[in-house]
Amino acid sequence: MAGEPTAESIALLEKLVAALKRRGIMTEEDIQARVASADRASPETGARMVARAWTDPAYRELLLRDGTAAAEAMGVRMAGAPPLGVLEDKPDLHHLVVCTLCSCYPRAVLGYPPHWYKSAAYRARAVREPRAVLAEFGTALPPGVKVRVVDSTADYRWMVLPMRPAGTEGWTEDRLATLVTRDHLVGVSLPALQGATQAA
Amino acid sequence: MTEVPLKHDLGGSPRFRCTPVEPDDDAPPNDFDKRVDAVRSVLRDKKLFTVDEMRLNIERLHETEYFGLTYYEKWLRSVVAVMVAKGVVSWEDLA
Structure with a gap:
């Protein structure tokens, strides 16, 4: 379904991203590069x-x-x-x-x-x-x-x-x-x- | 005994027989949606997350969540479940 995510989901995403960054699995630049690439498709x-x-x-x-x-x-x-x-x-x-x-x-x-x-x-x-x-x-x-x-x-x-x-x-x-x-x-x-x- | 289809197995389901498809529903993904998709894509390329793991962990959601969460909220739940199961992150990280 379409629609806006809950505040809980937004918080969960940011905690996940923070943990993945702490562990050296991805950087903010990695994420932004993928967003840009998906936007181009x-x-x-x-x-x-x-x-x-x-x-x-x-x-x-x-x-x-x-x-x-x-x-x-x-x-x-x-x-x-x-x-x-x-x-x-x-x-x-x-x-x-x-x-x-x-x-x-x-x-x-x-x-x-x-x-x-x-x-x-x-x-x-x-x-x-x-x-x-x-x-x-x-x-x-x-x-x-x-x-x-x-x-x-x-x-x-x-x-x-x-x-x-x-x-x-x-x-x-x-x-x-x-x-x-x-x-x-x-x-x-x-x-x-x-x-x-x-x-x- | 009649076999009951799983909730995600919607092909031909009479439950939505009278629900019109709304072709005008064309809103682009929002920032949350794009960010979830981007995280999934990086994890895929790092061989930490396959499309089958994603699908399985969406299909495992309770029906209330399956039909209640937004599309990319379901993706996020699936990414989290797999990352915790593999020990990439812990529940403490997400608390």
């Missing part, structure tokens, strides 16, 4: 990976074969993170990512997960009634499109490679990247040109 990274895959067949092949290597090829530090898998949407197949057991999320390429991704409602319902959940995000898939829901785990993280929207022929990679948002990379909505419908 954002869905723009995932968006750039998608845009490159839309324009570069060799990169697309790498992305689908080894998401971790494809992220590293974009300069993302993946050391210590679980492997990244990428799910390819097709005209008759849409992917939706959830973590039913907790909140596993490819933070290195998408940044901090949104609260709704971690909510009990999303975790419970994405696998039971994905089309109803998609509708709550304003996404209506044509009836012929199958939905494949994929569960992220502590050992494997997933991201969606959506289909390139029609009408973007000749666009540069940078311009294409501006079309792609976090929600597209999780699969709760679809990239589209401004003014076009989500289901187009």
